[in-house]
Amino acid sequence: MQLSAAPYEERLTAPRTWWLISFLVGVSLALVLLPFGTLPMLGGLAGGTAVAAVAASSYGSVRIRVVGDHLIAGEARIPVAALGEAEVLDAEEARAWRTYKADPRAFMLLRAYIPTALRVEVTDPQDPTPYLYLSTREPERLAAALTAAKAA
Secondary structure: OOOOOOOOOEEOOOOOHHHHHHHHHHHHEEEHHHHOHHHHHHHHHHHHHHHHHHHHHHHOEEEEEEEEEEEEOOEEEEEHHHHHEEEOHHHHHHHHHOOOOOOOOOEEOOOOOOOOEEEEEOOOOOOOOOOEEEOOOOOHHHHHHHHHHHHH
């Protein structure tokens, strides 16, 4: 597999406030276990924080990549040849496409904490998916990488 002219990679990480919330979950569990002593309280702090941090990290570990002639978005792997026009969505338009304009057949890699997105039409007649909705912090760069991969 050869690399495209403009490779693209982005990790959709969870926002910083989620890490604070993870710590607060640990503090809450520590307070619940406080009547049982210091050792259970410290275990609750460490365990609660660790479990909440793992949950936040796993949700925020999704990647979007353009590698060779494929777009890899989360677990989906789509040939660039099966993709049509890419539309950059600002915050307002992205909100519209994930609510009242959304098609239930669409593939949506949605992260509500990322305001911008890219909508890419699927042109493969065998695929019932009408479009891909990809939450991304850099939609212009992703669109450019898809265009470059199609040209290559």
